[in-house]
Amino acid sequence: MLNLRIYQDIEKEKMTEQTHALTFEIKRRISNTLARSGTIATPHGEIQTPAYIGAATAATMKTLTNAEINELGAQSILSNTYHLMLRPGADLLAKAGGIHRFMNYDKPIYTDSGGFQVFSLGMAYKKGLDATSHTTKGSAENAVMSAEQLTKVDKEGVWFKSHLNGDKIFMTPEYSMELQHQIAADVHMAFDELTSPLAGREQIKSALDTTHAWAERSLRRHVELNAVHLDKGEPLQALFGVVQGAREEDFRRESAAFLGGLTLEDGAQFDGFGIGGTFQPEELPDVLTWINATLPEDKPRHLLGMGAQPADLFLGVEFGCDTFDCVAPTRQARNxxxxxxxxxxxxxxxxxxxxxxxxxxxxxxxxxxxxxxxxxxxxxxxxxxxxxxxxxxxxxxxxxxxxxxxxxxxxxxxxxxxxxxxxxxxxxxxxxxxxxxxxxxxxxxx
Ligand SMILES: [Zn+2]
Structure with a gap:
């Protein structure tokens, strides 16, 4: 208990001078590539980039204690909104004072929006229940989901069923932001719509338009929630827009340009960008080039859920990603x-x-x-x-x-x-x- 109290005092001290949720400084570039090194600064400390962010899906890096995580040199971890909202619940994390205090981890934490898990794990309503609303069927004929697992998407949000107890939950961009602010990591991801690796251009475009509308709504809600943190003297939280568009060059460039340029009336912009999608490693050089050559240079880019091979680490760096996470090292270790x-x-x-x-x-x-x-x-x-x-x-x-x-x-x-x-x-x-x-x-x- 003593250690916990000391940590909270240190945290309070760190927070007092905060004006930005996140800053990023580029240190060096490699000629004729998109590779760069730099420093991301958050209220819970710095990340020297490029950096690998350890997967801590359910607020734990599987089988490891915080002491072990620190000893192996991890600079930051990534937790998952979908899993935490279902168990133990975002309310409980808020009650604990946020994820850092809940798990007593004092380095930067990322959360992903839960979008991917809502679409891949959320047991969704069946097709027949959705006769009236605009439905994006892009995810239906999907390698990730069976027909019974159909997640119902409309312009407002997405209905899904908890894979734990079957509860029906309506997820909207605003709700995802509220959950992420309750969890209170340092870096959040905007809520997006997953596209199937098998989807056609029309479906991809429809999902992309939804993703962009949701990105703007995520940013608006995020700004409101940060204003509340500022009033209360709590640490500010950062938000990354998530670039989608599958393997289509024009869509990827459009998405990177839209999110990179998105500015609200008060000047608010994304603090950085996540790169979403499902790829074969050999597709990544092209896709990452389209995206990272289009995104603003001065903001960090996170590759969401990268491949399991050491070669992928070089690939991510060479093609302009500053951070990346992967569940493979611990999953493979357990096998x-x-x-x-x-x-x-x-x-x-x-x-x-x-x-x-x-x-x-x-x-x-x-x-x-x-x-x-x-x-x-x-x-x-x-x-x-x-x-x-x-x-x-x-x-x-x-x-x-x-x-x-x-x-x-x-x-x-x-x-x-x-x-x-x-x-x-x-x-x-x-x-x-x-x-x-x-x-x-x-x-x-x-
Ligand atoms: Zn070893």
Whole structure:
């Protein structure tokens, strides 16, 4: 209890001089790419970018304590509005004094709007119930949802059913903002409409128009809620607009230009931008170029839910994303799939039975400093929870460290960045496969 009290005093002290919810400063760029490094400052501290933001969906990075999260070097975490509104409820988080106090985590926290989960997990009304209103069927013939899971969208908002208890909930952009302000993270995402990877242009355009109308409504409500925080002397919260438009160049550019230029009568704008959508990794260079070459340069960009491969980290950075989150490192860890600089291994493999070396001798994480592959394999084989904890620590540290190294090289020089990328990918994937990730790499690759 003592620690908690001290933390709250420190928090109060930090807040007193706040005038902006978020600032972003660019430090260095890589020539002929969209890559840049910089610093995002929030009421709960700074994030040196590019940065990997650990997934803490339900206000916890699965299996890890805050002490472990801090020790592995995470600068920030991302929690999910949909999950928190259903359990434990945004009211409870508000009562606790916000998510930072609830989980006693004092670094910057992002929340996503819940849009993706409303459309993918929310058990929605069936088609037949929606005879009258304008319905965007874009999500219907969707890889993510079955017909029974149809989420009903109209211009006002979206009806969905809780995947936990079947409660029917009407989510609007304003309601998403109210929930996110109750949760009180540092960075929120505007509520958007998900488009199916299989949707046609007409459906994508319809969802995009809805997303843009909702973005403006999100921003309006957000500004009102921040005014209340200011009155009460509470920390201001930042809002990112979410760029959609699937894999269509004109829609992506339109979305980035619309959200990037959106300004309310009082001058309010988005503090940064999220990049939403479902992609194959090979589509990302084009899509990210359309978006990030169009968005205002001076605001941070967050890639929502990126791929599970180390190559994706380089891709995100090279194509102009400042932060990105991913559930894969902890999810894979819980399945025994571990990153090493020589590629991914499965720790349950027989060949590790009597292997008394660390997962990776080059890794500085707690697990690699203290335990062997043989011990970890034993824990997984015996279904011991500690195995998942140690594996999660390692995978998260591996990703955090890789992005730390990318950032350091980016700040050093263009040559250092390209050389690090080449060496890392060749060691991880082998010379031939690594060439799949050339993208804009200069001749220095060879
Ligand atoms: Zn390790």
């Amino acid at each position: 025994g799939a571990l990153f090493t600089y020589d590629g991914r291994i499965n720790i349950t493999n027989k060949r590790f039975e009597a292997d008394f070396t660390p997962i990776d001798v080059a890794c500085d994480c707690y697990t690699c400093q203290n335990h062997t592959k043989a011990y970890l394999r034993h824990l997984f084989k015996a279904n011991e929870v500690t195995g998942m904890v140690l594996a999660s620590i390692h995978n998260e540290r591996f990703v955090v460290k890789t992005v730390e190294d990318i950032r350091q090289k980016l700040n050093e020089s263009d040559t250092a960045f390209w050389a690090y990328k080449r060496d890392f990918l060749v060691q991880y994937y082998g010379e031939e496969r690594a060439r799949d990730f050339l993208y804009t790499s200069p001749a220095a690759w060879q």
